[in-house]
Amino acid sequence: MDELRQLITDPSKCPECSYTGDKLEAVSRHLALFHCKLDEFLQNDELVAAKRAKAMAKPKKVKTFDQHFKFQQKFQKLILLKKLSIYIKFNCRLSLN
Numbered sequence: 001m002d003e004l005r006q007l008i009t010d011p012s013k014c015p016e017c018s019y020t021g022d023k024l025e026a027v028s029r030h031l032a033l034f035h036c037k038l039d040e041f042l043q044n045d046e047l048v049a050a051k052r053a054k055a056m057a058k059p060k061k062v063k064t065f066d067q068h069f070k071f072q073q074k075f076q077k078l079i080l081l082k083k084l085s086i087y088i089k090f091n092c093r094l095s096l097n
């Protein structure tokens with residue numbers, strides 16, 4: 001999640017609240033889960049389209065079965081992220097009310 005990481009100026013601190021984490025990974029996860037950032041990015045269709053185009057542009061060689069499998073796994077991950085974002089959106093809405 002490069003976009004998430006771009007939001008983080010200090011790798012151990014959340015830019016939006018007083019949360020501190022020991023790793024950049026933890027802070028970006030915190031941003032995604034507690035500030036619904038992941039959701040914002042996934043709602044940005046342009047970004048998703050750009051990511052997809054980037055992923056499509058990469059394998060120019062004839063794909064072996066293994067490469068094809070990895071490619072599919074990537075998209076399955078994207079779908080999982082989308083599902084996760086819907087779940088997060090729901091939870092965020094609950095906590096706002």
Ligand SMILES: [Zn+2]
Pocket residue numbers: 014015016017018019030031034035
């Ligand atoms: Zn925070």
